Amino acid sequence: MNYLIKCNTPLYSVVLLFLIAGTTVFSQNNDAFQSKNQFWDKVQFGGGLGLGIGNGFTNIAVAPSAIYNFNQYVAAGVGLQYSYLKQKNLFSSQMYGASIIGLVNPLPEVQLSVELEELRVNVSYENINVEDDFWNTGLFLGAGYRAQNITIGARYNVLFNKDKNVYGDAFMPFVRVYF
Structure with missing residues (x-):
């Protein structure tokens, strides 16, 4: 045993x-x-979709993005963007690129942002057979009112160049939504 x-x-x-x-x-x-x-x-997804159709005019935009919330005050993320714009018998344009965004919420209702955007722009003018391809860089500083996942505000492009820019003005309103 x-x-x-x-x-x-x-x-x-x-x-x-x-x-x-x-x-x-x-x-x-x-x-x-x-x-x-x-x-x-801690990751939230958002972005934008756009569709504009009119008399000989078409505008289609897709811009997905994601942010990582480090804490309740600071978040950072990345985004992609594609846009197609055509005015019949005048021009057509494609833009595609990426962006990096930083968000700071000093108060729950206030959101400050800084966003660096780099877009490749291809424009074809139909009446004069001219093509213009260039890079467009934007550095946006923004502020907005935040209610849960939605922020409404305005941003300003500090690198705005009125002679070579895809935007009509340096000052732009925005609506930002993350889920």
Whole structure:
């Protein structure tokens, strides 16, 4: 009988070792899973869709974006943008690019923003057979009123150049929504 106990003791130890190791491995996987979920819990998605159709005029825009909330005061994110614009018998234009945005909420109702936008612009003028391709850089400083996921405000492009710019003015209103 003593011999059986000695033989089973190493087997019992090995089984116990595997149970402890397995529990440790699963708890580490659980921590990694929770860390991953905590990251995605702080990410919000948003962006814009636009469609304008008129008498010989078409404007289509898609601009998805995402931000990461570091805390209740600071967030940063990235965005993509594509836009197609055509005025029949006059011109057509495509713009595509990316942006980086930083948001600061000093008060729950106030949102300050800084956004760097880089767009590639391709314009074709139909009547005179001229094409114009250029990069448009915008650095926007903005402020808005925030209510939960929606911010309404205005931004100003400090790099605005009236001779070579895709926007008609340096000052622009905005509506920002993140879910």
